[in-house]
Amino acid sequence: MKKVTVYIxxxxxVLDPQGKAIQESLNSLGYKEVEEARVGKFIELQxxxxxxxxxxxxxxxDKLLANPVIEEYRFDVEEAEAL
Amino acid sequence: MKKVTVYIxxxxxVLDPQGKAIQESLNSLGYKEVEEARVGKFIELQxxxxxxxxxxxxxxxDKLLANPVIEEYRFDVEEAEAL
Numbered sequence: 001m002k003k004v005t006v007y008i009x010x011x012x013x014v015l016d017p018q019g020k021a022i023q024e025s026l027n028s029l030g031y032k033e034v035e036e037a038r039v040g041k042f043i044e045l046q047x048x049x050x051x052x053x054x055x056x057x058x059x060x061x062d063k064l065l066a067n068p069v070i071e072e073y074r075f076d077v078e079e080a081e082a083l
Numbered sequence: 084m085k086k087v088t089v090y091i092x093x094x095x096x097v098l099d100p101q102g103k104a105i106q107e108s109l110n111s112l113g114y115k116e117v118e119e120a121r122v123g124k125f126i127e128l129q130x131x132x133x134x135x136x137x138x139x140x141x142x143x144x145d146k147l148l149a150n151p152v153i154e155e156y157r158f159d160v161e162e163a164e165a166l
Contacts, residue, residue, distance in 0.1 A: 001118075007125070022126060025147055031139065035084075036129040042090070043105060046119040056114065064108055 001080040002047050004057050008066045008073045009040035046080055053077060084163040085130050087140050091149045091156045092123035129163055136160060 010016050016038050023037040043065060047053065057075055066073040093099050099121050106120040126148055130136065140158055149156040 019126070022148070023128075026128075026143055029143075029147065031143055033131040033133055033139075034128050034143075035131060036127075038127045039124060040127070041122060041124045043102070044119075044121045044123070045106075045109075045117050048116040048118060050116055056116075060109055060112075060114055060117075064112065065105070 002049055002053060002077050003080040004045040004047050004053075004075055004077050006043045006045070006057070006061055006065055006073055006075040007040060008042065008061075008071050010038065011070055011072050014070045085132055085136060085160050086163040087128040087130050087136075087158055087160050089126045089128070089140070089144055089148055089156055089158040090123060091125065091144075091154050093121065094153055094155050097153045 019036070019038040022039065023034055026034040026037070045057075047057075050056075054077065057077070061073050061075070062068060102119070102121040105122065106117055109117040109120070128140075130140075133139075137160065140160070144156050144158065145151060
């Protein structure tokens with residue numbers, strides 16, 4: 001079993017209103033040192049091992065997990081911890 | 084300038100309907116090898132350096148960024164890349 005973690009972020013230059021709201025909220029709570037905030041998501045998949053894992057995960061990202069128009073992604077593959 | 088990345092996940096045992104939907108969608112697209120999916124988010128903060136950075140970020144997480152009832156978080160601090 002492998003653990004695949006996909007990190008998805010908005011592309012550079014795409015407006016991130018959620019990040020902007022976080023930055024402004026932190027500033028108004030007194031954390032003036034926060035100059036920018038950007039939000040992304042990650043998806044942890046438990047995947048049974050098989051051939052072409054990297055290629056298959058790439059297709060999963062392109063087809064379902066990320067929106068390639070405005071988002072970019074990267075992923076890591078590691079051994080899943082025993083449950 | 085420091086780059087602080089906060090990773091927020093649902094606590095173990097908290098239902099993750101978004102992750103479940105992703106897992107079922109991947110299965111129905113033919114990716115039967117995906118046995119579990121869990122979704123989290125991360126927030127990248129550009130923070131001006133100052134004393135007690137770690138303590139201040141911990142308070143930001145508890146007060147605003149994470150919901151400590153159902154979520155847990157961890158964060159990394161690294162040198163921000165020059166723009």
